[in-house]
Amino acid sequence: MGRTSDARERLIEAAGRLFHARSYEAVGVQELCDAAGVNKGSFYHYFPSKDDLAAAVIDAQWANVRDEILTPTLADDIAPLARIERFFARLARNQRSARKDLGVTPGCPLANLSGELCTHEPKLRRKLARVFVGMREAFEGTLHAAVAAGELPRGTDVPRAAEALVAFAEGALLLAAAHDDPGLVGRLGRLALGLVRAPSR
């Protein structure tokens, strides 16, 4: 009993690792089955197609980003804007640690998938868009708290500033991966508050 439900989890884990280490298109169903120790019949029992597996991978990776990075760094034990600085510092630390394990700076698995798939996989694109909305909403909570605490002016365009933080974080992760330089995220992160303090135009 345990084994069959494990198969689904093992496929998601193997796919997340292999899609990130290579790419979605580069990894075939047979390789995924081999890596997960699952036969093709089980694969298609859980996932009618590789797209369905990718959707489950996106769910799992988003849950991980939310629970391991966003929620703890944006927690309300410190002043609101300091939480955003803590978020970028954590991203940088995670990239350094992942580089030790993988031998390369990985960037963001969700952004990497997005770059690969958004132009031609509309279902997965919409799923990734919902993830980026989730990230924006997490920052919105923090920015509303900053307005309430008087750290930002009342007229702050919170949704736009929050979206700008998502864009900046994902862009910094993309450059960190391209330069294989995890420290880049930390260096740029120290400029992030400029985006939310900028006067609205």
Place this chain on the structure above:
Amino acid sequence: MGRTSDARERLIEAAGRLFHARSYEAVGVQELCDAAGVNKGSFYHYFPSKDDLAAAVIDAQWANVRDEILTPTLADDIAPLARIERFFARLARNQRSARKDLGVTPGCPLANLSGELCTHEPKLRRKLARVFVGMREAFEGTLHAAVAAGELPRGTDVPRAAEALVAFAEGALLLAAAHDDPGLVGRLGRLALGLVRAPSR
């Protein structure tokens, strides 16, 4: 004579289009040859491998971004910081126009390739890193001009602020593609100057 040298250009053009519309891994050598109207012998005459073609595509796309977007928008006919606003406005216009042609918001072809390839194609990763350095250097020139014109303080960390602009532009293009919303680049672009005006820390 003309036909053989055309073949190389046709392959680069077809590959740029197909890699961007789908992805690097999704497009095979046969499909590239068919799209370019070139036989496999010619392909391997010009490009020993698909990687070599990808390198030529990166060169061509970077030349296009530099000559069609960076150089004209950062030209010195207006005040330095206004050039950066003009750059983001042009990005947004290009995304809107590309969406009309392609049916989807494409994002940045170079960033999309980077997201797909950086973790597992070190040669292409290094090539993309040099492109992002080229973008940074273009912004550095503008920011140095802004310091000289008194628009930014003397102590501005120009390389870091320029790198932040590259990250923000690429992140905004990534979100625009994910949300299929070309207007996002323009909305976020109006916050970009906050990154360069932020006090160094």
